[in-house]
Amino acid sequence: MTDLAAPRAGEYLTITDAATALRAGEVTSVELVEHAIAVSDAIDEQVGSFLARFDDRALASAAEADAAFAAGEQVGSLHGIPLGVKDIIQTFEAPATAQSLILDPQWSSAGEDAVVVSRLREAGGIVMGKLTTMEFAIGMPDATKPFPIPKNPWSLDHWAGGSSSGSGSAVATGAVLGALGTDTGGSIRVPAAFCGVTGMMPTFGRVPKSGCAPLGFSLDHIGPMARSARDCALMLQVLAGHEASDLSSIAAPVPDYLAGLTGDLTGLTIGYDRLSRAAGDAQDPALDSVFSAALADLEVHGARIVEVQLPFYAEMTAAAVVIMLSEALAYHLPDLQTRWSDYAEGTRNIVASGIFYSAADYVQAQRARRVGQKAVAQLYQDVDLVVTPTSSAGATAFSDPTSDPGTRVGGFGPIHTPYWDTTGNPVLTVPMGLTATGLPLGMQIAGRPFDETTVLRAGDAYQAHTRWHLRVPPLIGKAFTRRNAVGSS
Amino acid sequence: MSDNLIDDRATTLALLQMNGLSPTEKEIDAMVAGYSAARAMVASLYSMPGIRYEEPAVTFDPRVIA
Numbered sequence: 001m002t003d004l005a006a007p008r009a010g011e012y013l014t015i016t017d018a019a020t021a022l023r024a025g026e027v028t029s030v031e032l033v034e035h036a037i038a039v040s041d042a043i044d045e046q047v048g049s050f051l052a053r054f055d056d057r058a059l060a061s062a063a064e065a066d067a068a069f070a071a072g073e074q075v076g077s078l079h080g081i082p083l084g085v086k087d088i089i090q091t092f093e094a095p096a097t098a099q100s101l102i103l104d105p106q107w108s109s110a111g112e113d114a115v116v117v118s119r120l121r122e123a124g125g126i127v128m129g130k131l132t133t134m135e136f137a138i139g140m141p142d143a144t145k146p147f148p149i150p151k152n153p154w155s156l157d158h159w160a161g162g163s164s165s166g167s168g169s170a171v172a173t174g175a176v177l178g179a180l181g182t183d184t185g186g187s188i189r190v191p192a193a194f195c196g197v198t199g200m201m202p203t204f205g206r207v208p209k210s211g212c213a214p215l216g217f218s219l220d221h222i223g224p225m226a227r228s229a230r231d232c233a234l235m236l237q238v239l240a241g242h243e244a245s246d247l248s249s250i251a252a253p254v255p256d257y258l259a260g261l262t263g264d265l266t267g268l269t270i271g272y273d274r275l276s277r278a279a280g281d282a283q284d285p286a287l288d289s290v291f292s293a294a295l296a297d298l299e300v301h302g303a304r305i306v307e308v309q310l311p312f313y314a315e316m317t318a319a320a321v322v323i324m325l326s327e328a329l330a331y332h333l334p335d336l337q338t339r340w341s342d343y344a345e346g347t348r349n350i351v352a353s354g355i356f357y358s359a360a361d362y363v364q365a366q367r368a369r370r371v372g373q374k375a376v377a378q379l380y381q382d383v384d385l386v387v388t389p390t391s392s393a394g395a396t397a398f399s400d401p402t403s404d405p406g407t408r409v410g411g412f413g414p415i416h417t418p419y420w421d422t423t424g425n426p427v428l429t430v431p432m433g434l435t436a437t438g439l440p441l442g443m444q445i446a447g448r449p450f451d452e453t454t455v456l457r458a459g460d461a462y463q464a465h466t467r468w469h470l471r472v473p474p475l476i477g478k479a480f481t482r483r484n485a486v487g488s489s
Numbered sequence: 490m491s492d493n494l495i496d497d498r499a500t501t502l503a504l505l506q507m508n509g510l511s512p513t514e515k516e517i518d519a520m521v522a523g524y525s526a527a528r529a530m531v532a533s534l535y536s537m538p539g540i541r542y543e544e545p546a547v548t549f550d551p552r553v554i555a
Contacts, residue, residue, distance in 0.1 A: 218546070218547065247550075312537065314533060315533055315534060315537055318530040318531065318533055318534060319534060321530065322530075322531060322534070333508060333509075336510055337508075337509040337510060340510070340511060340512065345516070348512070348516075349512070349516055349519060349520065352505075352508075352510055352512065352520070353520060353523060353527060355504040355505065355507075355508050355510070356501075356504065356523075356524060356527040356528065356531075357527070357531060361531045361534070363545045363547075364531070364534045364535060364540075364545075365531075365534055366545035366546045366547050367534075367540055367543045367544065367545045367546070368534045368537055368540060368543075369545075369546040370543045370544060370545070370546050371537055371538075371539050371540050371543055373546070374539075
């Protein structure tokens with residue numbers, strides 16, 4: 001086993017720092033990739049971030065990246081950076097299994113990159129491997145199937161969150177510096193929050209989905225997961241932009257996200273909603289004080305903070321469930337009819353519960369979505385951003401079936417993410433503190449449609465003055481003692 | 490077993506049959522238990538203020554895109 005306490009080259013927490021060091025000649029891409037491989041060698045058997053690793057190919061790509069640096073070539077913003085891809089997104093190296101025995105040939109035929117993966121490679125990113133998910137991005141870990149159980153690197157007795165589980169855990173451990181996740185009801189933001197990293201669900205239609213297995217066609221998003229808001233901005237800059245092959249893709253101008261990271265919040269009005277009314281008894285005892293401290297940090301750095309109430313919270317969450325399950329059932333019904341036992345128990349039962357909703361219910365949910373969208377737009381006449389806890393509780397314990405969010409057909413309890421999938425607004429989750437038992441908690445920062453710039457600005461300003469996003473799980477912490485002190489706030 | 494649960498079971502079994510799905514008995518029990526909550530959740534979408542004349546958030550472009 002690799003000694004993670006030994007100082008090595010290639011130890012960087014953020015894409016931003018690694019990219020700067022690469023350009024300054026302080027580190028090579030090969031060293032970054034070797035470090036990422038060392039982390040995976042040491043802990044992936046325990047954490048379960050990867051379904052497939054491309055070590056040799058990644059090292060070869062890193063050597064090519066270093067040669068390009070040495071030759072003084074013009075390189076992209078992610079040149080030489082080790083990244084990971086959730087395994088419902090196609091890469092040419094290996095099939096996208098969707099962590100399923102179904103192996104739909106549409107996604108499981110290797111040889112082609114999804115549009116987003118092509119964009120990462122064009123920017124110089126190095127794909128380290130395919131990351132774990134829930135089966136077809138829905139359900140819960142299932143030990144009866146031949147796939148890794150994605151554990152939380154902060155506590156191996158807890159789930160990494162889903163469905164972009166491996167993306168969250170791999171970024172948290174440093175097995176990759178950034179990853180692609182997908183979000184239909186919270187699948188970027190939940191694992192990001194549970195694993196103590198930053199994740200962004202862009203505006204619906206901002207990032208093309210071509211080459212990604214669907215869950216809910218009208219709710220699915222692809223977005224970046226990384227240590228910091230600045231890293232997410234770097235990745236989003238590469239990922240965003242219209243693509244005709246995705247019928248949901250919207251031709252909107254893509255601003256310079258990094259230029260928008262001003263480091264302060266002066267002039268912004270931020271509404272907050274604690275959402276205790278939705279979390280009920282599931283709320284962590286530390287949540288209120290952690291969230292209050294985060295609000296105080298935003299205020300200290302120039303924002304005006306006002307209390308708001310998200311309109312139609314329960315209805316938008318209900319609409320997300322009806323739409324997601326109806327659309328998922330439409331895709332999976334033929335396979336559910338003939339290959340029921342090939343699906344994981346959690347996946348098949350959740351998707352099959354789509355039979356409870358009629359065609360009229362589906363249309364009604366899409367009508368409710370319009371009502372909610374208008375009410376949210378009205379709210380944004382008074383505020384620039386809205387912040388809430390991402391979840392009012394930390395990661396789910398494997399031993400606690402009652403807190404299993406994936407099996408709650410009627411609601412999400414302490415998880416506050418689906419609301420924004422229904423409305424389509426861009427949302428960033430940033431680490432904001434720890435639960436009473438020491439697990440990460442996240443704060444959602446939601447903005448107006450296509451205003452990722454302001455969302456990222458707020459996240460970056462918050463992270464300029466706090467260090468929650470730089471904390472690493474105890475499992476891996478010793479690996480970073482040489483270069484990165486871990487702060488407490 | 491209450492009348493409601495009997496109704497929920499009958500409805501769930503009919504929906505499963507209509508959709509050609511064959512879960513285990515244990516899975517059927519779990520689905521029956523979740524049926525009422527699922528329907529109550531949907532009911533809330535029919536009583537939202539302002540929804541009576543709203544259009545659904547689905548669009549269709551008659552041009553074929555390859």
